[in-house]
Structures are given as C-alpha cells and as structure tokens.
Amino acid sequence: MSEIKQGVIIGFLGKTQDRFSEYQAPVTTEQKLEFVSKIDGFTGVEMVFPYENEGPAETKALMDKYGLEFAAINVNIKKETEWVPGALSRPDKGIRDRAVAMIKKAKDFAKAVGAPHVTCCPLSDGYDVLFQINYKTAWNHMVETFAEAADYLPEIPLFLEPKYSETRVHCQIDSTAKGVLLLKDIQCKNTGITIDMGHSLQSQENPAQALSLIYENGFDAYIHTNDNDTKADWDLIGASRHFLHYIELMFWAQEYGYNKYFTTDASPRIFDVLEFFNRHSEITTGAYKLAQKLNRQQILEMMRIEDYNGLMQMVNKEIYRI
Numbered sequence: 001m002s003e004i005k006q007g008v009i010i011g012f013l014g015k016t017q018d019r020f021s022e023y024q025a026p027v028t029t030e031q032k033l034e035f036v037s038k039i040d041g042f043t044g045v046e047m048v049f050p051y052e053n054e055g056p057a058e059t060k061a062l063m064d065k066y067g068l069e070f071a072a073i074n075v076n077i078k079k080e081t082e083w084v085p086g087a088l089s090r091p092d093k094g095i096r097d098r099a100v101a102m103i104k105k106a107k108d109f110a111k112a113v114g115a116p117h118v119t120c121c122p123l124s125d126g127y128d129v130l131f132q133i134n135y136k137t138a139w140n141h142m143v144e145t146f147a148e149a150a151d152y153l154p155e156i157p158l159f160l161e162p163k164y165s166e167t168r169v170h171c172q173i174d175s176t177a178k179g180v181l182l183l184k185d186i187q188c189k190n191t192g193i194t195i196d197m198g199h200s201l202q203s204q205e206n207p208a209q210a211l212s213l214i215y216e217n218g219f220d221a222y223i224h225t226n227d228n229d230t231k232a233d234w235d236l237i238g239a240s241r242h243f244l245h246y247i248e249l250m251f252w253a254q255e256y257g258y259n260k261y262f263t264t265d266a267s268p269r270i271f272d273v274l275e276f277f278n279r280h281s282e283i284t285t286g287a288y289k290l291a292q293k294l295n296r297q298q299i300l301e302m303m304r305i306e307d308y309n310g311l312m313q314m315v316n317k318e319i320y321r322i
C-alpha cells in the first residue's frame, strides 16, 4: 500500500489578509520553504507563479537545500490590475492574450524547476451582478484561452481549479462538472481538474463523487485539502467539519490509484501556523490510513447488492468507531 504524500501552498505560510484583518508576519520564500520542512510529514510545495520565486536555478537550489519536491506550480492570473475584473473570459483580446502568456510562462518555469504540472484557478473570471457579462462570448473565450494554454508545452499538463464564488460573486467555472465540460470542449488530453475539497463543498458537491466524475471522463485529478461550512471558502483545517466526506474522498482517491500530492490549501489565520499544519497533516494522514484499512472489496460488494444497512453499519463501526 502506498503512503500519502502531503504538501502545502506556501503562500499560507507568510502574511495573509482578508477584508478585515491581516494575519501572521511577512516572510521570504526561503523562510517559507524552511518552514515546510518543519511540518510533520510535509515534503511537497505548491508555489505561486510569478510572485513567490526568483529564477528557476535559485528556486531549485532552495528546494534541494530543504529536501522538498514540487507538488505543482500555481499560476496567478487575478492579481495584476487589469485582471482584477477577469482575465481569460474578457472581451478585450489583449487582456486575454497576456493572461495566456502568463500561464505559458508558468509552464516554462514548472519545466525548468521540475514541477509536474501547472494549476490555474481563474477566480476573477465571472460576474457580480446580472446583465454584467455576455455569457456566450465569456464561455467561448474561456474555452479558447484555456485550450491555447493547455496546448503549449504538453509535457507540463494544465490543471483547472473550479470554484463557485470569490473573487467574483459567481465564478465562470463554478463546479467540477463545469470544469470537466470545459476540458471536454478543448479536447486536449494534457489537462486535469484540481479538486479543492472546500471549493467542491461550496459548490454543493460531494467531493468523492466529483473526483470520480473527473476520472470517469478521462481526465487527471489533483487534490487540495481543507474544509469549510459550505457557505464560503474558509480554508479551515481538514476534516474539522466534514470528517466522513474526507474519509470518502480518501477511499475513492485510493480506488483510482491517486498518487499525486495532497496539497494543503488551508489558512491558519488566528491559529499558530506550525501547529495548525501539524494538526492538518495528522488528520489527513490518519484519514488516508483509515481509508486504506477499510474492507474495499466488501464495501464495493455491498454497494453492488445495495446493502445500505450493511454500509451504514460499516460507517458506524469502521469509520466513526462507535
């Protein structure tokens, strides 16, 4: 049985802010990487491009110094002023082209540092009010721009991360299914969906079922771990509100032979940073191991013969242990 690999989006290891407050102190990228190496069981790094890195050579040297591996490069196409109202779906071709160019640069960077793939969450594409955007051109621009970025440097696959809300009130790619629909439309095999546990919950999905949908449609998947109250993307510590969902996601990830990093997309905010990630690591590793111990064959057989009572009993006894 394979062991879980865990990592973290290192932006959460420094100063973060929301509309009301700032949290923690600013730190350098080197300090963030040193910090990752101190978290129990973490070896993976998801780095935001282009804001958290020097050149590829310096970045690689720092990764080696702290014994870390890349889980992914996360390309940010929402921070620049012109992309705050959207990037890939906008009517202005210049704005779209510069966003595509940024994704291509992120792929070049990923290749140079040995990262396995690039992930992109087009958070600013969408709308805040009705009668704001042209749905027809917005969708077609999303398809065209993402296709162009996906086709570039095919050895570095491009992953799309759906999210229902924020920074736009209603994001373009607002569910796993819509992400899959976009990937089907662009017909490029070197693509995948980044399934963020909290985003999936906010879209009123069941993350395990959403993961299965990605694989059954022939695409690759990459997992971000966290939790929330389903109303907003709070980036809480994993399984703090959806324990059974967490176990079920692990069960199906194992069923599909998932062997990428489980990357933590959680924000410590008021909690002690190191202990926050240690607790996240603990519950995520624990959930993974618990899912490995379940009697997989028996569970699948109970599903086949529709033994719902047997399955509920399994959940009570083997998962909740009551």
Ligand SMILES: [Mn+2]
Pocket: 161, 196, 224, 265
């Ligand atoms: Mn995420």
